[in-house]
Amino acid sequence: MNKINFAKAVKLLEEAYEDWDAPAKRFERGYRRTPYTIMISVVLSFRTKDEVTLAADKKLFALADTPEKMVKLSRQEIEKVIYPVGFYRKKAQTILDISHTVLERFKGEVPRSEAELLGIKGIGPKAANIILESAFGVETVAVDIHVHRILNRWGFVSTKTPEESLKILKEKLTPAEQKGLNKLLVSFGQVLCRPVKPICSECPVVQLCERKL
Known part of the structure; x- marks a missing residue:
């Protein structure tokens, strides 16, 4: 082509x-979308069906939708609400690590550059590009x-x-x-x-x- x-x-x-009634489209209205919730949702979505990810998004963000709230949860609490996403134990720890990094290095704000996003452990190139586009409208x-x-x-x-x-x-x-x-x-x-x-x-x-x- x-x-x-x-x-x-x-x-x-x-x-x-x-x-189209596509699972990917439901993310647009499935939860309160902020740069932070978009970033965490991207982490949850790896190797997980969209329907499962969206259900986990809703449950997790009902408890904590900011890094300040998230770091107050234990890893076990996060594991419980995001199950059965793939690698839920590892992702629970990654979510906590990312949240601490955003608070400590970026004053609670998700960075807007690819280089800074890639400097956060747990955020790879694909995730960085999705965050930049979905959260900040980057082309x-x-x-x-x-x-x-x-x-x-x-x-x-x-x-x-x-x-x-x-x-x-x-x-x-x-x-x-x-x-x-x-x-x-x-x-x-x-x-x-x-x-x-x-x-x-x-x-x-x-x-x-x-x-x-």
């Missing part, structure tokens, strides 16, 4: 987006396994890892073209372009897709 067809595909998906893109898979299926990239896909996206697309791509493609992958048995008969971009996977 060349860049012209890629742009057409994205436009078609944007037009269809409102009709950037996060490439997770869903986005990586769809880009390869379309034939827009031919890569082995999400990191390789991210590098090519940043080379091929302007920051404005990158913005919103993660949310759009993740939702698309949940409702139509599934890893197994994609629903090509209902896909608005089927004529543009090279269907390489």
Whole structure:
């Protein structure tokens, strides 16, 4: 898929987006969204289904939705409310560590630069990009396994890892073209372009897709 067809595909998906009942879309209204709650939700979401993550978000943020409140909880209390997210014990400790770091190094405010975010233990490149886009409106893109898979299926990239896909996206697309791509493609992958048995008969971009996977 060349860049012209890629742009057409994205436009078609944007037009269809409102009709999708995708788990990824429910995050927009699932909890009080602040830079801090978005950052913690991103941590919870790794290797966990969106439905499970959102349920954990709601329970956890009902107890603590600021770093000041979070550090008053014990690791065991956090574990209890976020279960059954994947690696819930490790994530509970990570949440506490991140909260302490935000308080001690950034006066309780989530930093707005990628370099500062990456300096927080537990925040990697993908998480940093999601936080920058979702919390601060930065024109950037996060490439997770869903986005990586769809880009390869379309034939827009031919890569082995999400990191390789991210590098090519940043080379091929302007920051404005990158913005919103993660949310759009993740939702698309949940409702139509599934890893197994994609629903090509209902896909608005089927004529543009090279269907390489």
